[in-house]
Amino acid sequence: MELPKETTVSDDPSESAHGRWYGDACGTAFAMELVGERWSILLVRELLLGGRRFSDLRRALPAISAKVLTERLARLEAAGVVGRRQLGPPAPAQLYELTEWGRYAEPAIIELSRWALRSPRHDPTLSLSPVALMLNLRTTMDRAAAQALSASMRFEIGPADQGDRFTARLTKGELVLARADDSDPAPDFTVWVGKPLAFLRFVYGRQDLAALEAEGGLRITGDVVLAKKVFAAFSLPPKVA
Amino acid sequence: MELPKETTVSDDPSESAHGRWYGDACGTAFAMELVGERWSILLVRELLLGGRRFSDLRRALPAISAKVLTERLARLEAAGVVGRRQLGPPAPAQLYELTEWGRYAEPAIIELSRWALRSPRHDPTLSLSPVALMLNLRTTMDRAAAQALSASMRFEIGPADQGDRFTARLTKGELVLARADDSDPAPDFTVWVGKPLAFLRFVYGRQDLAALEAEGGLRITGDVVLAKKVFAAFSLPPKVA
């Protein structure tokens, strides 16, 4: 019944997140022990739409070093958030993916994003990984406005050889995201995103599609009329003073 | 249109959270710049139910040092999450409170908590601040089960002289929490919590109230039958393997 008063170093460093912890039974505190270290939650975000390899993660998060990436993955694995699987044997590689419980982190990540986007200080002109772009769509969808819409979309983000392709299916105010595979049926429209910022300007800035296409960072093919209707249902949450 | 490639130190250290940032337009990344530092999010949590003074915060989070508390409060203020107000003049003191935008962080904090509580590794026997205890109630309420219930409650947590007293009103599946003031009308029942763990054992462990009261960490007065019905609507989210 005694409560620990002073922070003592745990015997097993893999159990106690940072090596330093809060000693707090509150779930939020425990969540921060699990994913509160720098980069951790962004790694979870990157895995939310499917498993990735070491080098995929480095590409998505260019500012993380190999050392820190290795550490974080190991800790997330120890925490039960991430699992790893051997691929191959044709080409031996490892795939990192979320555990079932790890996948349950999505609502928290979306809520954090929704909150932060309301800050007047948020700078939307920074770079954005392909996964982040897709998840931001889910974050900013106006469910009421999307309720009446139905569409299947394909996104191709960045150079074709890097293979960041996704499908999105909008039904009944739900946006279902997944990595695309080649057997996917033809979508209603396809969005090719060269520069994420161009896409953001189209969706949130309501800028003219033709002009953006002329600049070369964005192209939409297929049912463009439907696409415009769909993207009209997305908007950044209102800023708060 | 150029994206910053390398991390350069910002001119204004108060703008760029940790001094090190992600350079990522994703809302989640930005959220972690704002509240991802150690202790920050727990401070927001402590302020969620009303403004607190410096010493209140130290008491609620005994493991934080004055230096770190000062730093974090300053940074949260610079980030627009927290504001400070002069109290007095009878006794000059400062009150820290969330800004309007800061208050919008609650859903994210609750979702983080909900997620973390599902980890099999979570240890509920650690200590819990009064605010954390109240918020955990909101986290773990089963809205469906609570839908038909209606009750007004008063919580007195810890020694009477420390004044951690709250009201909770359950209506239509909503649990409204607030700090109590003396003008509050009489509640349906009052819960006195000496040892947070005793309360957790009653609510989540479904342990016998009489036995816990005998141990001395918990006492419920007023409409105890209603209290039992109400607390039956709270349960820890199911663990995930």
Place this chain on the structure above:
DNA sequence: CAGAATCCCATTCGATACTG
């Protein structure tokens, strides 16, 4: 009580180089 200022050690980070 609220917080600024110092001191100082432990940890962490990023860069580079290296390996199976």
Place this chain on the structure above:
DNA sequence: CAGTATCGAATGGGATTCTG
């Protein structure tokens, strides 16, 4: 490709002291 090893530099945080 998927990491490990090593090292110097930066940062973080606890303890203590001082001030309004």
